[in-house]
Amino acid sequence: MFASPKTASSMRWHDEGRTKDGMLRHPADSPAWKAFDDRHPEFASDARSVRLGLATDGFNPFRTMSSTYSTWRVVLVPYNLPPWMCMKQSSLILSMVIPGDKGPGNDIDVFLQPLIEELKQLWEGIDAFDAFTGQTFKLRAALIWTINDFPAYANLSGWSTKGRIACPSCGDSTHSYWLKNGGKFCYMGHRRWLEPNHPFRFQNDLFDSTTELRSAPIPPTGTEVLRQMHGTNYIPGKVSKCLKKRGREDVGSSLNEGLISEILEDANFFENDDNAYGQENDDDTLVASTHKQLWKKRSIFF
Structure with missing residues (x-):
């Protein structure tokens, strides 16, 4: 060069x-x-x-x-x-x-x-x-x-930028509302990033009728992101559609097999001491399972 x-x-x-x-x-x-x-x-x-x-x-x-x-x-x-x-x-x-x-x-x-x-x-x-x-x-x-x-961010990172937990930096602290008439989520809680004594935090009548006293969420570190991705398996390529129409028995058996395999996979995931979180209560197990579903793949950038 x-x-x-x-x-x-x-x-x-x-x-x-x-x-x-x-x-x-x-x-x-x-x-x-x-x-x-x-x-x-x-x-x-x-x-x-x-x-x-x-x-x-x-x-x-x-x-x-x-x-x-x-x-x-x-x-x-x-x-x-x-x-x-x-x-x-x-x-x-x-x-x-x-x-x-x-x-x-x-x-x-x-x-x-x-x-x-x-x-x-x-x-x-x-x-x-x-x-x-x-x-x-x-x-x-x-x-x-x-x-x-955000849509391109989802393709590059593998995080699902749709739904209730759409922000990869906020994670479980994502402040989202479901709009019944609009049929979609809206994301609020922007006042958390203001100074603790900022007047906007206390002007509930100008925002969503609430006083914002929370602090800004802490973005996850690279190590935490890799732990959240643990067990994520993605095979590139589009899934080919089945041309043959399956019967009711075949559909039921496939659903049962998929449910059993998912349960076994989650069980193996949380039995390991080196799992994503290593915590025993139900709330943390639910959080880890949620993260596992939101990460669609392990990006090539990792």
Whole structure:
């Protein structure tokens, strides 16, 4: 890989040329960026190490609402450039395009496998030439986060972003209401993120007729997420529909077999001392079972 002097100097911008006026001008000022640098100081010591963000979403290429055709593009955003450069079209990296008559869903991991392998190679480092210094160095890159809406977030992470517990960060603390007339859930409780003495917390007549005294939920750590995924099994590929109509006896036997296998699977899951939670009361068992159902797969990013 060859780096021009202009590019090499721009890659050093996030450490030297950024003005700090108390405002978040660039993702380099974010807590996630700084936490990553603290965890990987060797990676952060070289200003040429590339930080990447992955953005993906589906769109209809035919500009007609009557067609359900959905094409998904996967774009990498390099954040080592100044904010007026990293979001320009010339700086974005179109890594792949996933065509299809509908979205890939949870099977998007199948398409992302080559990209993940290349990102692993970049994390280990590849030989590159710095034209600014005239020397060869090990170029490393890291994927810091993904950028997507909630439906795409469900496909990438494997968490079900629908229903009562739709927020992966809030988890069981998700504050949701079922709208009887609307026939859908609405998500409230936004005042929990305000300061403890904020006046909005006590203005119950302007919100949902309640006083908000709760604190903001604590997002789960990576270790907790992996424990919640324990026992999740997902086989890529669409399930083929059975053309032959089954009889009543066949339907009943299949339902009983499925119920028995599910009970046995849950029993084996909670008998293990290294299970997701290792707690004995019924409430915690219900919570662990709920998490297991909400995680549809173990994402390729894990």
